[in-house]
Amino acid sequence: MEDIQAVKRVKTFILPDKCFENRVACAWRRGNKFSIYPRSQIPNKTTSESDNKTADKILVFNQEILLFTPILRKLVNEANGTFLSLKKVTETSKNTENQVEYLKLSRQYRSIIRVCIENLQEAGEKEEDAVARNNLLSYLTIFYSIECIWHLCEILYIDIIPGDIVLPFLLEWVRFHFPHHEQSAVQLLESCERGSEDNPDYWDTVVGMVVQGRVDVARALLKLHSAVDTNEFKLVDNSLRSMPVYSVYSGISTGEFTISWKHWQAECRSKLSSRLLAHQPQLELIMRIMTGDYSAFESIRGKYSSWFDVLGGWVMFTTPWARRRELGAAAAACAGLAVGGGGHLDVMVRAALEGDLYLVIHEIQQMADNGWFATHLTDVLLQCGKLHILDKHQTDVTSRLRDSLVLEYGSLLLEHQSLWPVGLSYLASVPDGARRAELMLERIPIRTEGKALRVVAEAKKYGLLGVAQSVCSCMSARALSRGAAGAALAWGARARSAAQCARAAHRALRAYCAGGALPAADLLLTAGATLLVDDTLLLLGKYCDFHRLYKSREFKKAAKLLVSLITSNIAPDYFWATLLLDALPLLETEEPVLSAADSYELMLCLELRAACLARPQAELLRLALARNLARTALHDVQHD
Amino acid sequence: MPLNVQGTFVSQKINKIRWIPEEYVETKNFFTGSWDDDVNSIKVWSFESLNEDQDVEIPRQLSEYKVEGDVTQIKFTDKKTIAASVSNGDVKMLEVSVYDKQTPLREVHTWKKLHNFGAETCSCTSLDTLEGDIASIGEDGNVNILNGRRGDVSQAIKGADSCSLHSVCFIKLNEVITGNIRGHMKIWDIRSSTNKPAAAFLLAGDELAATCIVHHPTQPHIILAGSESGALAVWDLRMNQFPTSLLNAHAAGITEMQFHPENPNKLITSSVSGEVWDWSMETLTKKAQEDCVPLEDKTAMNVNTLMPVLHKAVNTLHCDRGRILCGADNEAVYLLKNYKY
Structure with missing residues (x-):
C-alpha cells in the first residue's frame, strides 16, 4: 500500500535522448537544484572549429517555487514580520494567557492573505497573456482556500467565543466565503x-x-x-x-x-x-x-458548490446551542448531502470541524503553496496551545512537527537570492535550525563586500560565528588572489584567522623583496592589536613602522626597532637578506646609532644566516659592522 | 497630528530611496534603487491616493531602469539628474523628465567599469555629488572625481586606500573625505597631485567599517560618520585627530544619516538593526565650537525612535519637510508622515 503511494508521488521528466549516450551523472547543487551531466566526454574531432564543442550538455534542474513570484514575495515578507512578532509574544509571556494577542496576530495573517488575494486579482485583470493569467487564477484558487481554512481554524481554535456557542461565528464564516x-x-x-x-x-x-x-x-x-x-x-x-x-x-x-x-x-x-x-x-x-x-x-x-455552504444553516436549524467541539456530527450530516467524494478543501473543512488537526495539517501540506500555509498555521496553533499530535507510540510530537515544517520552509527561502535573511529568521527559531543555516549560509554566493558584510552581520546576529569567520576568510583569500594585500589583511583580521593573515603578510613581504613598494602601509600603521594575531603579520607591521621612523629621520628609534626585529628571529628565511641589508645605511650614519652591543648581535645573526646573503653583500655588511664597532668602542651610543 | 507610518511591499530589497524634488508643490515622486536581487533596478514611483480615501497613499511604479548589479548609492547632481553607483563598477548619470515622470530615465553619462580589478568586476560602493562634480569610490580603493557636465574623469586618486572604501563625502569643492572598511578616515585634496591624504584619522578603535559620512549643513567643519558597529562619531575638522564625540547608538551598523534640510539641528539615522531614529543635535554641534562642554550637557542626547523596530535592516532614508521615506530589507518602503522638525 505504501509503495503505491510512494510511486504516485514520483514525477517523471523526459530528458533529451542525447543525454544518455555518454552515461549521465547527477550532482546536487545548492538547495533544491541539481544538475545532470555526461560522465564521459566525446569531443567532436571532425573539424578543427568544433574542436571544443561537443553535443554534451549540462542540464540544471530547479524546482519552480510559487512563492518567489513578485506578488507572493510580498506575502512572504509580510508574513515573516508577523511570524517574528508571534515569536516575541510567546517569548515575553511564557506563563500568562495571551489569547488576545494570538487572535490579533492570526487576524493579521488573514489580512495578509486578503491583501495577497486582492493583489492577485488585480494582476489577473491586467494580465494579457493567457498562460500567465491562468497561473494567477490558479494561485488565486489556492489562496482562497487558504483564507477559508484559516478563518475556520481561527474560529474553532484561536478565537475567544463567549460561552463557546459557535453558531454566530460559523454563520459569519459561511457569509464571508460564499x-x-x-x-x-x-x-x-x-x-x-x-x-x-x-x-x-x-x-x-x-x-x-x-x-x-x-x-x-x-x-x-x-x-x-x-x-x-x-x-x-x-x-x-x-x-x-x-x-x-x-x-x-x-x-x-x-x-x-x-x-x-x-x-x-x-x-x-x-x-x-x-x-x-x-x-x-x-x-x-x-x-x-x-x-x-x-x-x-x-x-x-x-x-451550492460545496456542502459547507449549508453547514451554517444546518447547525442553526438543528443544534443552535452547539459548542466548538460538537460540530463533528453536523459536518458528517452536511457532507453526507453530497454525492461522490470531495476535494482537498472538503477533507480539510471536515477534519477541522471534527477536531482532527493532524489530518488538516496533513492535507494542507499537499497544497501547492510551498509550505507557507502549513508552517504558519501550525506555528500559530502550537503557540496557542491548541495543537496536540501524538505519533503511533503516543508520544507528543507537536513541536517536532512544527519545527520540521519551519525548517523546511526556512531552507526553501534561504535558497533565494534576495529572501535569504527571511529564511534565516525562520531557521533561527527552531532548535536544530542553526546547523542547517550554517551549511546554507556558507554557500550563499557573495559578489560584493557589501553583501559579505551583511551576511556576516546576519550570521553574528544568530550566533553563527563559524560562518562569519569563514566568509571573512574567503573574502581575504579572494582579495589575496587578486594581489590586494591590504584588503586581504583587512578581511583576515576580521576573520581573526592567523593562517589568512600569515598568507597575506608573506605575500606582502615577498612583493617587497621583489622590489615593489611596501603594500598597505596606511593600514599597518594603525592596525594595533590586530598585529598580534600572527608573527609574520607582526613583523610586517613593525617593519612598516621601521620605514616610517626611517623616513622621518628618527634613526635611533629605527635602529632599535630593526635590531629587535632581527634578534627576535621571527623573520622568514627569504626576508633575512632585506632585513640585514637595511642595517647598512644605519651603520653608515654620521652619528653612530647602533651601539656596540647591537653590532655584536647583528654580527652573530649575520654569521648564523650568512647563507641568506650574497658574498659581496655579506662582506660589505661585515665591513660596516666592524667600522661601527670601531666607532662605538670608545664612545658608545646612549639609548634613551 | 501624530506621526503616521505606512508601509508598502514592493518585492525588492531597497538599498537607496530619494524624493524627486519639485519646484512649487509637495513632491509625490521618488526613486528607489534595489539590491541583492536577480535583476536590480532603479525605479521611479509616485504616491497615488486610493479612490476617495485621501489619507492612504499607495506608491505606484512609473518607470524602471534595470542595472547589472546592486544599486549602491543615488545622489542628485541637480533637480532632475541623479548619479547612481552600481556594484559592477559603473557610475551612471540618469535624468528624469520634469513633465512626464513615466517616460523612461534618460542616460546622460555612463562610466563603464570605472572601478575594476583589471578584468574582474569591482563594486563601486558609494559616491557623493557637489555642484555637478561626482566623487566615486570602490572596493579597489580608488577615488575618482568625475565631471558631470563634460562626462569625463577629471581626477583619479589611484590606490587612495589599500583596502576597500565604503563611504565618501565632499567637504569643500576641492576636498573629499573617505572612510574605509577598517574605519580609517582620510581627507583628500583634489588639487594636489601627490597621492597622499591631507589628513587621516580613525573612526573608532574597533576597526569596523565607516558606513556613511555626512557634513553638517550649516557648519561644514563638522563631520559625522556612522560605523558598522552602530556608533556615531562627530569630528570638528579644526582639530581632527580624535572625534569630539563617539556615541554608541544603534545596535547594528548605521546605514544612512541625513540632516533635516529645513532644520539642521535634526539628524535622522537608519540602521541594520531595523531602527529609524531622530536626534536633536543642538548640544553636539553648537557646543563643539567652544573648548569645553559641560559633562551633563554632553550626555543629554535627545533621541526618538520614529518607527516600530523592523525585523530586517533599514537601508536608507530620505526626508522632505514633514515626510520621511525609508527603504528596508524586508522588501518594503515606508512613508512617515507628519514628522515634526
Whole structure:
C-alpha cells in the first residue's frame, strides 16, 4: 500500500535522448537544484572549429517555487514580520494567557492573505497573456482556500467565543466565503420592486439567505413578492420573526433557550403538517428548512458548490446551542448531502470541524503553496496551545512537527537570492535550525563586500560565528588572489584567522623583496592589536613602522626597532637578506646609532644566516659592522 | 497630528530611496534603487491616493531602469539628474523628465567599469555629488572625481586606500573625505597631485567599517560618520585627530544619516538593526565650537525612535519637510508622515 503511494508521488521528466549516450551523472547543487551531466566526454574531432564543442550538455534542474513570484514575495515578507512578532509574544509571556494577542496576530495573517488575494486579482485583470493569467487564477484558487481554512481554524481554535456557542461565528464564516447569494439579495433589495419573484434568482436568494441565517434579509426579500399579503406569506414571516436567537448576554440559560427553541420548531412543524403552505412549494421548502428537515437540505444541496455552504444553516436549524467541539456530527450530516467524494478543501473543512488537526495539517501540506500555509498555521496553533499530535507510540510530537515544517520552509527561502535573511529568521527559531543555516549560509554566493558584510552581520546576529569567520576568510583569500594585500589583511583580521593573515603578510613581504613598494602601509600603521594575531603579520607591521621612523629621520628609534626585529628571529628565511641589508645605511650614519652591543648581535645573526646573503653583500655588511664597532668602542651610543 | 507610518511591499530589497524634488508643490515622486536581487533596478514611483480615501497613499511604479548589479548609492547632481553607483563598477548619470515622470530615465553619462580589478568586476560602493562634480569610490580603493557636465574623469586618486572604501563625502569643492572598511578616515585634496591624504584619522578603535559620512549643513567643519558597529562619531575638522564625540547608538551598523534640510539641528539615522531614529543635535554641534562642554550637557542626547523596530535592516532614508521615506530589507518602503522638525 505504501509503495503505491510512494510511486504516485514520483514525477517523471523526459530528458533529451542525447543525454544518455555518454552515461549521465547527477550532482546536487545548492538547495533544491541539481544538475545532470555526461560522465564521459566525446569531443567532436571532425573539424578543427568544433574542436571544443561537443553535443554534451549540462542540464540544471530547479524546482519552480510559487512563492518567489513578485506578488507572493510580498506575502512572504509580510508574513515573516508577523511570524517574528508571534515569536516575541510567546517569548515575553511564557506563563500568562495571551489569547488576545494570538487572535490579533492570526487576524493579521488573514489580512495578509486578503491583501495577497486582492493583489492577485488585480494582476489577473491586467494580465494579457493567457498562460500567465491562468497561473494567477490558479494561485488565486489556492489562496482562497487558504483564507477559508484559516478563518475556520481561527474560529474553532484561536478565537475567544463567549460561552463557546459557535453558531454566530460559523454563520459569519459561511457569509464571508460564499457571498454569492448576499450579492444578489443586495441587488434585489436595491431595485426594491414589487413582484421580484420574476427574477430567476429570487427564490434561490431567499432560501440562500435563510440558510445563511440572514433572517431579516430573507424577510425583507419576501416582502418584495407580489403575493406578500396572502396568509401563507404572513405565516412564514411570522415564524421567521419569532425564531429565538441565543446570546450569552441575553440572560437566559442554555436550558431555557433550548426549551423555547424546541417549542418554536414544534410550532413550525405543526404549521407544516397542517398543509397550510401546500400551494406555495417554495415557502414550504423554507419552512422545512427551518424545521431542520434533512430531505429539505438534500433538495437544495445541488444549488451550492460545496456542502459547507449549508453547514451554517444546518447547525442553526438543528443544534443552535452547539459548542466548538460538537460540530463533528453536523459536518458528517452536511457532507453526507453530497454525492461522490470531495476535494482537498472538503477533507480539510471536515477534519477541522471534527477536531482532527493532524489530518488538516496533513492535507494542507499537499497544497501547492510551498509550505507557507502549513508552517504558519501550525506555528500559530502550537503557540496557542491548541495543537496536540501524538505519533503511533503516543508520544507528543507537536513541536517536532512544527519545527520540521519551519525548517523546511526556512531552507526553501534561504535558497533565494534576495529572501535569504527571511529564511534565516525562520531557521533561527527552531532548535536544530542553526546547523542547517550554517551549511546554507556558507554557500550563499557573495559578489560584493557589501553583501559579505551583511551576511556576516546576519550570521553574528544568530550566533553563527563559524560562518562569519569563514566568509571573512574567503573574502581575504579572494582579495589575496587578486594581489590586494591590504584588503586581504583587512578581511583576515576580521576573520581573526592567523593562517589568512600569515598568507597575506608573506605575500606582502615577498612583493617587497621583489622590489615593489611596501603594500598597505596606511593600514599597518594603525592596525594595533590586530598585529598580534600572527608573527609574520607582526613583523610586517613593525617593519612598516621601521620605514616610517626611517623616513622621518628618527634613526635611533629605527635602529632599535630593526635590531629587535632581527634578534627576535621571527623573520622568514627569504626576508633575512632585506632585513640585514637595511642595517647598512644605519651603520653608515654620521652619528653612530647602533651601539656596540647591537653590532655584536647583528654580527652573530649575520654569521648564523650568512647563507641568506650574497658574498659581496655579506662582506660589505661585515665591513660596516666592524667600522661601527670601531666607532662605538670608545664612545658608545646612549639609548634613551 | 501624530506621526503616521505606512508601509508598502514592493518585492525588492531597497538599498537607496530619494524624493524627486519639485519646484512649487509637495513632491509625490521618488526613486528607489534595489539590491541583492536577480535583476536590480532603479525605479521611479509616485504616491497615488486610493479612490476617495485621501489619507492612504499607495506608491505606484512609473518607470524602471534595470542595472547589472546592486544599486549602491543615488545622489542628485541637480533637480532632475541623479548619479547612481552600481556594484559592477559603473557610475551612471540618469535624468528624469520634469513633465512626464513615466517616460523612461534618460542616460546622460555612463562610466563603464570605472572601478575594476583589471578584468574582474569591482563594486563601486558609494559616491557623493557637489555642484555637478561626482566623487566615486570602490572596493579597489580608488577615488575618482568625475565631471558631470563634460562626462569625463577629471581626477583619479589611484590606490587612495589599500583596502576597500565604503563611504565618501565632499567637504569643500576641492576636498573629499573617505572612510574605509577598517574605519580609517582620510581627507583628500583634489588639487594636489601627490597621492597622499591631507589628513587621516580613525573612526573608532574597533576597526569596523565607516558606513556613511555626512557634513553638517550649516557648519561644514563638522563631520559625522556612522560605523558598522552602530556608533556615531562627530569630528570638528579644526582639530581632527580624535572625534569630539563617539556615541554608541544603534545596535547594528548605521546605514544612512541625513540632516533635516529645513532644520539642521535634526539628524535622522537608519540602521541594520531595523531602527529609524531622530536626534536633536543642538548640544553636539553648537557646543563643539567652544573648548569645553559641560559633562551633563554632553550626555543629554535627545533621541526618538520614529518607527516600530523592523525585523530586517533599514537601508536608507530620505526626508522632505514633514515626510520621511525609508527603504528596508524586508522588501518594503515606508512613508512617515507628519514628522515634526
